[in-house]
Amino acid sequence: MYRGLITTAVLVAGIAGASAATLDTIKQRGTLVCGVSTGFAGFSAPDSQGNFKGLDVDYCRALAAGVLGDASKVRYVALTAQNRFTALQSGEIDVLYRNSTQTYLRGTTLGLRQGPVNFYDGQGFVVKKDLGVKELKDLKGATVCVAQGTTHEVTLGDYGRANGIDWKPLVFDRPDTMYQTFFGGRCDAMTQDASALAGAVATAAPKAEDYVVLPQTISKEPLGPFTRNGDEVWSDIITWLHYGLVEAEELGVTQANVDEMTKSQVPAIQRLLGASGDLGSRLGLDNKWLVAAIKAGGNYGEIFERNVGKASPLKLERGLNGTWSKGGLMYAIPFK
Ligand SMILES: N[C@@H](CCC(=O)N[C@@H](CS)C(=O)NCC(=O)O)C(=O)O
Numbered sequence: 202m203y204r205g206l207i208t209t210a211v212l213v214a215g216i217a218g219a220s221a222a223t224l225d226t227i228k229q230r231g232t233l234v235c236g237v238s239t240g241f242a243g244f245s246a247p248d249s250q251g252n253f254k255g256l257d258v259d260y261c262r263a264l265a266a267g268v269l270g271d272a273s274k275v276r277y278v279a280l281t282a283q284n285r286f287t288a289l290q291s292g293e294i295d296v297l298y299r300n301s302t303q304t305y306l307r308g309t310t311l312g313l314r315q316g317p318v319n320f321y322d323g324q325g326f327v328v329k330k331d332l333g334v335k336e337l338k339d340l341k342g343a344t345v346c347v348a349q350g351t352t353h354e355v356t357l358g359d360y361g362r363a364n365g366i367d368w369k370p371l372v373f374d375r376p377d378t379m380y381q382t383f384f385g386g387r388c389d390a391m392t393q394d395a396s397a398l399a400g401a402v403a404t405a406a407p408k409a410e411d412y413v414v415l416p417q418t419i420s421k422e423p424l425g426p427f428t429r430n431g432d433e434v435w436s437d438i439i440t441w442l443h444y445g446l447v448e449a450e451e452l453g454v455t456q457a458n459v460d461e462m463t464k465s466q467v468p469a470i471q472r473l474l475g476a477s478g479d480l481g482s483r484l485g486l487d488n489k490w491l492v493a494a495i496k497a498g499g500n501y502g503e504i505f506e507r508n509v510g511k512a513s514p515l516k517l518e519r520g521l522n523g524t525w526s527k528g529g530l531m532y533a534i535p536f537k
Pocket residue numbers: 238239240241280281282300301302303348350351352353375376379393394397422424
């Protein structure tokens with residue numbers, strides 16, 4: 202009984218301490234530490250000057266703008282598929298924005314929280330056109346390049362066994378060596394998130410038109426941010442940042458008009474942008490934190506289009522990542 206009480210007290214104190222910790226640490230440090238990939242076009246990849254760009258990077262920037270008032274106050278830590286979750290568990294990074302799939306086991310065994318999905322994806326396959334492959338069963342006996350420590354490695358094996366396709370995985374711990382090997386002709390196919398395949402073909406293929414991404418996907422890959430357990434306030438900020446960017450798109454608030462929109466008479470816009478309701482303060486933030494976040498890189502639709510949509514080399518359709526009112530899955534919880 203006595204011991205139970207102590208345990209409970211320690212636990213509660215521990216959780217309360219942890220809740221405040223990440224946001225306070227970031228404010229004191231003056232920099233957000235964001236875990237990203239080593240290089241994944243469209244999501245997080247360094248440009249020729251070494252500056253990280255992409256959809257996930259724009260979330261880091263929006264977060265830094267919302268929390269610190271400056272989108273440039275981010276230190277990016279490039280992580281592989283293998284070491285990404287350890288970096289978060291150990292406190293090396295504040296948040297992981299790295300095309301990471303949310304799953305039951307990742308959510309229940311790693312001591313981590315999964316934030317809202319910022320990109321709905323699926324595991325796809327790319328092949329050289331002249332191979333004449335039309336569907337997955339044509340890949341019987343094929344060598345398939347796949348990245349280590351990913352959901353794809355497991356799903357490839359599971360799907361092959363379940364469907365009698367005896368493909369032979371060739372496993373890589375680095376995406377650049379995987380791309381070199383595949384585009385060098387050593388594998389018949391390469392499998393990863395369909396978005397990543399589009400990025401790989403657009404940026405790493407010797408001749409993009411020689412390759413085709415097969416229409417079939419073999420899994421659901423809901424990609425989103427991860428935070429540590431026991432840090433509810435910080436996890437809430439990550440959650441509401443995403444909903445804020447989606448709500449902004451729904452309400453027609455953009456990077457260009459956000460200042461003007463703070464004078465809107467529409468109650469939902471007023472609450473979102475901190476003109477009424479004091480919503481930001483409930484998270485320990487400035488009430489106008491989402492104004493700063495939207496100014497950094499625009500609403501969800503703008504972030505999507507610039508990095509992975511029609512205005513980008515990837516040229517992906519909105520599809521599942523469209524807003525719910527247009528048949529997609531992006532749906533913001535109301536700001537009230
Ligand atoms: N969404 C999958 C795959 C994520 C992943 O790590 N994909 C590789 C594909 S090559 C990647 O992005 N690598 C980039 C890197 O290691 O920097 C997962 O969460 O396991």
